Amino acid sequence: MNQPYDQKFRTSMLEDNAGPGHNPTDNRTMGDIIARRFSRRGFLQGSLAVSAIAATVSPIAILLADDARAASASAFVFDEIEAGIDDKHHVASGYDADVLLRWGDPIFADAPEFDPLNQSAESQAKQFGYNNDYVGYIALEGSSEHGLLVVNHEYTNEHLMFPGIVKIVEGKIDVAPADQKRVDIEMAAHGGSIVEIRKDAGKWQVVRDGKLNRRITSTTEMQLTGPAAGNDRLKTNADATGTKVFGTLNNCAGGVTPWGTYIMAEENFHGYFGGELAADHPEATNYKRLGVPEGTYEWFKFYDRFDVSKEPNEPNRFGWIVEVDVNDPTSLPKKRTALGRFKHEGAESIVAADGRVVFYLGDDERFDYVYKFVTKGKFNPNDRAANLDLLDEGTLYVAKFAEDGTFAWLPLVQGEGPLTADNGFVSQADVVIETRRAGDLLGATKMDRPEDIQPNAVNGKVYVMLTNNTKRKADQVDAANPRAENAFGHIIELIEDGGDFAATKGKWEVLLKCGDPSVAEVGASFSTSTTQNGWFGMPDNCSVDSAGRLWVSTDGNSPKATGRTDGLWAVDTEGEARATSKLFFRVPVGAEMCGPLFAPDDQTAFVAVQHPGDGGEDWEGFGRPSYYEDLSTRWPDFKPDMPVRPAVVAITKQGGGKIAV
Ligand code: FEO
Ligand code: CA
Ligand code: CA
Numbered sequence: 094m095n096q097p098y099d100q101k102f103r104t105s106m107l108e109d110n111a112g113p114g115h116n117p118t119d120n121r122t123m124g125d126i127i128a129r130r131f132s133r134r135g136f137l138q139g140s141l142a143v144s145a146i147a148a149t150v151s152p153i154a155i156l157l158a159d160d161a162r163a164a165s166a167s168a169f170v171f172d173e174i175e176a177g178i179d180d181k182h183h184v185a186s187g188y189d190a191d192v193l194l195r196w197g198d199p200i201f202a203d204a205p206e207f208d209p210l211n212q213s214a215e216s217q218a219k220q221f222g223y224n225n226d227y228v229g230y231i232a233l234e235g236s237s238e239h240g241l242l243v244v245n246h247e248y249t250n251e252h253l254m255f256p257g258i259v260k261i262v263e264g265k266i267d268v269a270p271a272d273q274k275r276v277d278i279e280m281a282a283h284g285g286s287i288v289e290i291r292k293d294a295g296k297w298q299v300v301r302d303g304k305l306n307r308r309i310t311s312t313t314e315m316q317l318t319g320p321a322a323g324n325d326r327l328k329t330n331a332d333a334t335g336t337k338v339f340g341t342l343n344n345c346a347g348g349v350t351p352w353g354t355y356i357m358a359e360e361n362f363h364g365y366f367g368g369e370l371a372a373d374h375p376e377a378t379n380y381k382r383l384g385v386p387e388g389t390y391e392w393f394k395f396y397d398r399f400d401v402s403k404e405p406n407e408p409n410r411f412g413w414i415v416e417v418d419v420n421d422p423t424s425l426p427k428k429r430t431a432l433g434r435f436k437h438e439g440a441e442s443i444v445a446a447d448g449r450v451v452f453y454l455g456d457d458e459r460f461d462y463v464y465k466f467v468t469k470g471k472f473n474p475n476d477r478a479a480n481l482d483l484l485d486e487g488t489l490y491v492a493k494f495a496e497d498g499t500f501a502w503l504p505l506v507q508g509e510g511p512l513t514a515d516n517g518f519v520s521q522a523d524v525v526i527e528t529r530r531a532g533d534l535l536g537a538t539k540m541d542r543p544e545d546i547q548p549n550a551v552n553g554k555v556y557v558m559l560t561n562n563t564k565r566k567a568d569q570v571d572a573a574n575p576r577a578e579n580a581f582g583h584i585i586e587l588i589e590d591g592g593d594f595a596a597t598k599g600k601w602e603v604l605l606k607c608g609d610p611s612v613a614e615v616g617a618s619f620s621t622s623t624t625q626n627g628w629f630g631m632p633d634n635c636s637v638d639s640a641g642r643l644w645v646s647t648d649g650n651s652p653k654a655t656g657r658t659d660g661l662w663a664v665d666t667e668g669e670a671r672a673t674s675k676l677f678f679r680v681p682v683g684a685e686m687c688g689p690l691f692a693p694d695d696q697t698a699f700v701a702v703q704h705p706g707d708g709g710e711d712w713e714g715f716g717r718p719s720y721y722e723d724l725s726t727r728w729p730d731f732k733p734d735m736p737v738r739p740a741v742v743a744i745t746k747q748g749g750g751k752i753a754v
Contacts, residue, residue: 171187174676177658182679225740230242240290252268284313284344320525327406341426346544347439348442350480359411366399369386385408409434413433427484435528449467457543462540503535507521541559555586562579573585584664585604586604604666609655659680660676683737696750703739
């Protein structure tokens with residue numbers, strides 16, 4: 094069932110992650126070439142382009158696909174949907190895709206109903222936040238039908254949230270400067286939500302008076318723990334201890350630990366800081382490596398802590414992994430500094446054979462690194478409390494990929510190799526505060542934007558999503574990043590030595606080079622069984638179901654980039670069908686696909702539809718602009734009463750049963 098969003102319409106400026114990888118030349122990239130291809134024939138103004146795209150596929154490619162499919166069918170038996178573009182979501186036939194939680198939905202008994210024309214920070218702090226990204230499920234009493242949904246709210250799109258702040262200047266969106274009220278709402282719309290949910294008669298419901306329901310925002314008090322806690326570089330005028338910080342920023346993907354806590358990864362925190370730091374300031378090198386301050390948000394105009402000229406250490410208090418004990422809504426979330434400070438994408442974990450717990454960590458920037466953290470202590474499945482500080486001690490590693498298909502995890506430990514006082518690393522605190530520079534000195538492999546990384550308990554492998562890197566030049570190609578101007582990304586599969594997730598070396602393979610396999614210059618490597626609907630670009634989040642099968646969601650497919658919206662694809666990883674991909678669900682125009690997450694019984698897939706309607710241009714073909722405004726004079730059918738709303742969607746099989754058997 095396809096549901097319209099009761100929505101109408103900021104470009105993901107922080108998602109571009111140009112940073113230190115930014116290449117100032119204006120050479121034409123593969124991305125430009127492909128973009129032109131799709132803009133010419135992929136998107137027909139005012140109508141759906143599906144048939145137009147289908148018509149561009151070479152007949153030979155279709156024949157090959159059909160022949161190969163007969164020989165090695167995908168293990169996924171659902172009927173693939175058509176890739177395309179419209180303002181609705183679509184799921185495979187035989188499944189329901191029901192909106193469960195939208196931005197603004199009240200999540201406490203005393204929370205006000207969403208009123209987009211009368212927003213306030215107080216209301217927003219009691220309602221579901223904006224731009225849902227990571228989705229986790231923590232079972233209550235072991236149930237697959239009653240649990241806590243934990244959801245990150247990564248960032249805000251003001252032009253999509255607030256009416257009356259957009260002007261069109263020379264065909265582009267111009268957003269009015271923020272006032273304090275707007276900034277306070279933005280801060281309340283960030284962070285995360287913990288919401289009790291229950292399945293009644295096959296349909297998921299929000300338990301609005303759930304005792305464990307909680308909103309975490311950019312002002313929630315938190316504690317810094319681990320090797321950097323209390324370090325001078327974390328002290329500010331407001332906090333002489335260097336341990337107490339307010340809020341979390343840009344929580345992208347995340348994780349749920351084996352002991353049932355919720356992990357929020359702080360990704361593009363640089364955008365929240367403004368002002369100027371003196372070039373000879375002791376933190377200047379540190380901040381330059383991270384792009385701080387970037388100043389996309391205007392919070393620093395109202396709150397001095399976000400102005401680096403006034404509070405120069407505040408940015409050192411962000412860029413961490415945050416752990417939340419969901420069993421106690423009054424608990425202080427903990428920023429676990431042992432896991433390093435960078436643009437943390439996510440933190441999926443698995444218990445190694447010896448009981449230590451391994452967290453896989455991506456640093457999402459062009460030419461940045463893949464990390465993992467191995468706890469010192471062991472997981473105790475019979476004593477939850479004994480696990481609660483496991484994340485304060487352990488070893489952080491950065492990955493180095495060799496041309497011969499092997500890799501090594503290099504320990505980021507103060508005193509070892511170049512990580513000494515001579516290089517500015519006086520203690521482990523310095524190593525974790527400047528994790529990227531430590532990785533630089535160790536010679537880690539510069540990757541094509543590492544996003545979500547997923548260990549797979551069933552087959553012992555680990556999947557690394559590398560979303561794209563159009564700045565990689567031909568002389569920067571290596572075996573693990575095999576394409577110059579990598580517009581569409583790729584997926585790498587890791588096999589840890591001896592199947593031990595805590596190993597310090599292993600073997601790797603490229604599972605998939607993404608993009609349209611019918612365009613030879615793209616160099617995609619989907620199996621020939623993959624249809625024209627089945628290929629995708631820009632892998633971002635991923636999940637494995639309990640059968641160990643891989644599901645990939647994307648960020649960046651669009652009319653211009655690939656002639657299709659983002660979505661959720663099921664990807665075969667084993668046997669003859671390896672690298673076959675099938676489209677299961679797709680999002681409305683302008684949205685990115687986040688989540689995904691399977692309930693423990695595999696009977697529900699939760700997906701997060703982020704920034705639907707966005708795009709920085711008018712979606713005139715769908716009778717709506719890419720911002721929130723009363724434009725009924727331009728689009729007579731336009732409904733000004735409700736903005737486009739990011740949402741978590743629950744996908745179930747009609748009549749019950751596992752999503753994919
Ligand atoms: Fe927030 Fe790297 O995606
Ligand atoms: Ca992401
Ligand atoms: Ca994931």
